[in-house]
Amino acid sequence: MACWKNNFKKLSFLFLTILALILLTSCKKVEVELAYFKGITAEGLYNKNLFYRNDLEIKSADPHCIFVEHGEEKGWFYMYATSDLLGCEGIMAWKSKDLANWETVGVVFAPEDDSWSVANIWAPEVIYDEDDELYYMFYSATNNNTRAGYHNTKYLGLATSKSPAGPFIQWTGINSDGNTIKIGDPIFVLENIGLDHDLYKEGRGFIDASPFVDPLTKEKYLYFTQNRNVDKTNRIWGMRMKDWATPDYSTVKVLTEVNKATPEGGFTDVEEGIINEAPQMLYHEGYYYLTYSIDSASSKTYSVYQAVSDSPLGEFRKLTLEEGGLVLGAELGWDHASGSGHHGFVQAGDELWVVYHQHLDRNYGNTMERGLASDRVYWVKNENAFPVLYANGPTYSLQPKPKIANGYYNIASMAEINATNMLPTSKVEYLNDGLLQLHEFGIVKEFEFEKTSTITLKFSDYQKITALMIYNSYDYQKAFVRIEKIELSFKVNKTKGTAYIEKLAFDWDLYANVYEEFMRPGGAVIAEFNELLVNKISITIKAPEGIEVAAISDIIVLGK
Template sequence: MMKFFKKLAPAVALALCFGIGGCGDTSFSVKLGYNDGTLPNEDGTLFYREYDESLFYRNDLTLKKVADPSVIYVEEGEYAGKLFLYGTSNTLSVRGIGVWQSDDGVHWDSYGVAFEPETASWGYSSLWAPEVIYDGAGKYYMTYSARNSNTIAAGGKYYGNTYIGLAVSDSPAGPFVQWTGTNADGAEIGLGDPIFDPAKITAVDGVACEAGHYARYRFLDSSLFADGDELYMYFSRGKDRYNVLTPGDDYAYGKETSEIWGVKMKDFSTPDYSTVTRLTKVGYNTVDGETEADYNDIDRERASADQINEAPQMYKRDGVYYLTYSVGGTTSNFYSVAQALGSSPLGPFTKLSKADGGLVLGTEMNWIQAAGTGHHSFTPIGDELFIFHHEGADRYTIDSENRAIAYDRAGMAENSKGQKVLAANGPTSYSLQPLPAAISGYKNIAPEAEVSVSGLKEGSDKKWLTDGFFASHLTGVVGETEFDAGTTAEISLRWKEYRTVGALLLYNSIDYDKTFYRIARISLSVRTASGATGTAVADNAAFPFDETTNYSSQQLMFAGSNLVLDFNDIEVNGITITFRAPRSEGSVAVGDICVLGK
């Protein structure tokens, strides 16, 4: 990480002592010295410049040939304050699960192989999609998917199919070992046995089925979810490995599908097979298939030859269960994260339209900065929530052999129906974003300010300025604050007390036609260490269009495009932002304001 990033500060002390009313004057105005958070490249290029790593991160996609990330933030013990990532690893030829450690979510150090099955294990090849959960009592449990290519294990009972396994470790760094022993049902689980045996499914949704019927299907992409004292496992019920459609199972558009199922667990190693429940139906909002799902004008669930709902994760907030999952094929540019809402861990769940927040994270047509942003991991870091995901390492296409890891902020937003839904600030690419507050020590204090505006467009709302979200799509639950064109607009933020502030980020509109070109003036009400008060002013701060514009389609900007002012800490109790909207018609929009402070 960069140790010596030079910042610029207001020359407050000099201004007081050399010519602004003399040292006895308690009111002053000085020029605010700042930079944009980056250092120029020697070759003059704009992208991937060095930046202030004490406050910001940028998704430079440095961790490549890794996919399907599971990320945990360790809060106690030897690795407190560290991030650990587990993923499908091409460098291990998918015969083992890799583990990496990071302090900031961008720069990752390999800790080698977290889990590699013994040669007698049932799951000896195609190890995919690990998910790690901490039990709060010193144990880390990893579920994973693997293909049984071992004809010897369990007498070849599970040969040739994909199943779910369980491994355990005393450390987030590993090593993990395959769980074996006697489960809660009294069954002996050996190296030759997966933790979930589909042959034992005798009913789905409470409807009986022939014993062994689902043994021919693939089961993968599992994740565990603790709901108080109860434990659940979610997974993708994949396709029939023989590719033979069974009447009643080819749900969507005459094609075989992959869908999300769930089961209650008696403990980490014992599924309660009587509770197996189908949670999604591809292409439809509910499993009853009455209403077709519609995320946008490109139906992401039908964007691939494969009809897929996969990689589920559960999140709970205020009694609502948020089933999040990936839609479309993993090699599709439109591989995305979607959500469905329910009132219990096993549903029923209802998918949301894009307008209502159904699309949590995804790309748009003609984007050149991100592709295939799916298979996610929701990771709490301190008091904030983040979404880690993989995407195409070259940003333009998604290749199953070369994916990379990125992450963005997430949280709860409210849709027009009054529902609280998960939303993500991204996918971001070349723009700087604030580090997690638990890592940098600085949080966004803009939501704590009293906000006033002038020049607001009729029908617009100032609430979008400090809600902590910026719009990443033209349609969705996150809005922007619009100002009348041809006017001078002003935004004022005031805090009841002076706050220590180190940076300001102004997010532009996602809509190219509503972007602002420059900020006429940014004025900070400041206080010096001696108690003198005055203003620090920055004039004519230009927005960096060359680094933030999707030139292949100028309808949309890069998600998270912003103007950054980075300076040494100063005491601030107010910020006034003045900008002109030069267009003669339409409006100019601001996506969000972030003030990094303490």
């Protein structure tokens, strides 16, 4: 990090010295070459106060994240995950102020010796209940209490704590139905729906419990996954909860079937393998969005898709690729990301983020060794003007940190934007919509132009900015080589001028595979500099020699 800081300080000092001399000798408009840092060094060093990168430093899986709004830990993000470091015999937690740099909290849940949940403790999720002033942790584990009539399979458990840092203690007591839950009892027992119920099957197990509170009715729900111990496929179930310790067994329902658009409907346009798992629920503009993972957890294409309904228990319909059904996923041909599936959502100020795991082997996948990652998520309207979830990920490139971490955010959408030589089929708003096209299919598009384009962003007033990010195309055949020139119209006190950067090169070693001719989507040309008051940005870019049409995925202007 010292190398990055020293280089940037030298460049900044040089620029400011030149600028100061000009200002001392002139009150007219000036032109000065802008000293900048390109974002990341050859050694992988970068400004961690401004950017993050998914380096998968936390070796765990199945993450879930909350933002703490109460008590001593207020203002921290807490993340819980399947804890391979503990042999999956307990749950660890980490905390962060920025979703990028994490501190280890340690073991926050370990079952008592006589608990039913003795092994394979997976996929913890935590929710805070303001009425109880308690944190509730749901998890799944392998049962060992066969003496009580339970099967040797996966059950769902519940633990509570007064602090997000734990310790979480397995819930015991008398629930709302008057049933006594002891240390040897899981929280959900399938037999309670009735042995003659259509959904009952002896030995059927469950994983991936996910709590949800309906913002309209304040009713509680629990979503979970049918495991494959006595079944051939995983599928998503849901039910209403009378309270967090009492399932309403009369509402238990299957919400998804593998490879079917609805439980009773036609086939999906995506091959899902034998898995629908890791459910999450979000509410937005009158609809309930059920997100889930498909394909095997060890597969490179373990991905997140979405289904929608006007009710928290369905009927849910899976969205097609054309409708924007894919939320987050890697492609078979990529060498920078793999297995981006099991996930959780967290609100960071006014930004929505997804935390998820990726395979440590980014190239080949086919492993259960995983690390934790995060990226932004947006609500995007598809061609039917219907809002869907879209993640700017998975990424393995520098991305702006959350606004709540440093105060900087993307202000490009505030600008009036124009561009020359745009293709008739393209749109200029693709340049500052904040969205990265990562796949050939889907609802997000890039800005395309012929030969040379000059892009202008005009702000109604001077904005304080510190970095520009110009994202390259996902398509190798449309990718640009460099930015020819950037011009920033700035002012310092009463003096106005233009600061410029010339021939800003794209890092092909980091963000492309030139041997197999494919991009690693999400890579950008970056110019980072001392804060400037700017009201206009002009960017000139050329298509590479021999290429008629080139593309830009997005432009980010980091400002305050």
